[in-house]
Amino acid sequence: MTEKKKFKIGVIGVGGIAHCHIECYSRCPDVEIIAAAELVPGRAEEVMETYGFKGVHFYQDYKEMIDKETELDGVSICTYNTQHAEPAIYCMEHDVPVLLEKPFSVTLEEAEEVCRAEAKSKAFISLGFQPRFDPNMQMIKKIVESGTLGKIYYIQTGGGRRRGIPGKTFIEKSTGGIGAIGDIGCYSLDMIMNALGHPKPLTVTGYTSDYFGTNPKYNGKDAERFNVDDFAAGFIRLEGDIILDFRISWAMHADTPGDTIIFGTEGALRIPSTQCWNGSVGGAMTLYHDIAGVQFDTKIPLIESKEYLWDKKIRSFLNAIEKGGPSPVPTSQILYNQAIIDGIVKSAECGHEVEVKFAD
Numbered sequence: 001m002t003e004k005k006k007f008k009i010g011v012i013g014v015g016g017i018a019h020c021h022i023e024c025y026s027r028c029p030d031v032e033i034i035a036a037a038e039l040v041p042g043r044a045e046e047v048m049e050t051y052g053f054k055g056v057h058f059y060q061d062y063k064e065m066i067d068k069e070t071e072l073d074g075v076s077i078c079t080y081n082t083q084h085a086e087p088a089i090y091c092m093e094h095d096v097p098v099l100l101e102k103p104f105s106v107t108l109e110e111a112e113e114v115c116r117a118e119a120k121s122k123a124f125i126s127l128g129f130q131p132r133f134d135p136n137m138q139m140i141k142k143i144v145e146s147g148t149l150g151k152i153y154y155i156q157t158g159g160g161r162r163r164g165i166p167g168k169t170f171i172e173k174s175t176g177g178i179g180a181i182g183d184i185g186c187y188s189l190d191m192i193m194n195a196l197g198h199p200k201p202l203t204v205t206g207y208t209s210d211y212f213g214t215n216p217k218y219n220g221k222d223a224e225r226f227n228v229d230d231f232a233a234g235f236i237r238l239e240g241d242i243i244l245d246f247r248i249s250w251a252m253h254a255d256t257p258g259d260t261i262i263f264g265t266e267g268a269l270r271i272p273s274t275q276c277w278n279g280s281v282g283g284a285m286t287l288y289h290d291i292a293g294v295q296f297d298t299k300i301p302l303i304e305s306k307e308y309l310w311d312k313k314i315r316s317f318l319n320a321i322e323k324g325g326p327s328p329v330p331t332s333q334i335l336y337n338q339a340i341i342d343g344i345v346k347s348a349e350c351g352h353e354v355e356v357k358f359a360d
């Protein structure tokens with residue numbers, strides 16, 4: 001019996017989150033990592049050794065890696081946010097499928113540029129939103145799609161941590177580009193946008209602040225270099241007469257800015273906020289509805305799953321490579337997520353509501 005061909009994978013950016021990608025690949029007997037590109041000398045070599053990948057070709061320049069490693073079946077892009085778009089575009093230009101870490105990018109314009117490159121490419125991009133594989137998040141979508149809630153007209157979502165400002169490359173514009181809004185905001189936005197079937201954002205009124213990140217009392221020495229948002233809020237009009245009320249926080253004087261609540265004409269759904277910041281459902285959800293004219297509250301218990309979301313995320317990418325697509329988490333869906341983030345940033349800068357303008 002001939003041995004099944006192994007997927008030949010490359011990694012661009014081998015910092016923190018690349019460990020999760022590489023560890024999951026190491027659990028796949030049908031994967032070999034053949035190349036890695038990392039700006040910091042020695043970093044990728046160390047990580048590959050940790051996870052037992054041998055014979056990997058190392059590069060500092062991802063373009064050189066893509067040019068030389070013509071056998072690559074796919075690439076994980078695990079660079080910081082300001083370095084998402086360029087490598088993704090380069091991979092698309094060379095027809096190499098990409099698993100791109102969240103958030104999509106820093107600006108809407110960058111995300112649109114990536115989409116244009118993808119449209120011309122034979123390859124696809126999947127965005128690294130592992131909560132998409134969480135059965136609880138899938139349940140929210142099923143409830144919305146079942147019509148139990150009727151017509152959805154108002155949603156409150158977001159979340160955050162009482163104190164949880166990351167360090168490293170997350171807190172500077174040159175690397176993170178945006179702060180909490182991109183790091184964790186994109187998850188709670190995806191929870192809702194995915195459930196609703198990705199309605200187009202029309203207008204955004206946004207606010208951002210940095211009161212905790214820039215204060216040494218809360219952020220120690222990192223306060224000196226902190227120049228992104230640690231809190232963001234937005235009031236977004238979505239296509240189909242839907243209002244989205246959103247807030248996200250890396251640090252605050254409360255445990256949560258509130259639960260996620262979906263209001264419909266036939267029912268409402270409350271999702272406890274504890275974990276919404278990372279796209280997961282923290283506890284039993286409550287469905288509020290009337291039956292035979294009587295008001296009922298129905299608890300929807302958490303679905304426990306033994307499967308690791310990251311393994312599902314990596315396997316979904318490999319399966320799509322094998323079949324030549326479609327992308328498990330396509331750019332066309334996450335473009336609207338990025339448009340909301342971008343709208344909040346732009347509205348916060350100019351101090352009034354902005355219209356969301358797409359290039360095409």
Ligand SMILES: NC(=O)c1ccc[n+]([C@@H]2O[C@H](COP(=O)([O-])OP(=O)(O)OC[C@H]3O[C@@H](n4cnc5c(N)ncnc54)[C@H](O)[C@@H]3O)[C@@H](O)[C@H]2O)c1
Pocket residue numbers: 012013014015016017018037038039040043060061062078079080081083101102103128129130168169183
């Ligand atoms: N899906 C998740 O659960 C999750 C969790 C954490 C972070 N992330 C995302 O992953 C990305 C990376 O986060 P991180 O914590 O690993 O950051 P990090 O700073 O630890 O790692 C990024 C690495 O990319 C390298 N790099 C940057 N530009 C490069 C380039 N052009 N070529 C080669 N290497 C380059 C850096 O040197 C660094 O080693 C971020 O966008 C973040 O939002 C996702």
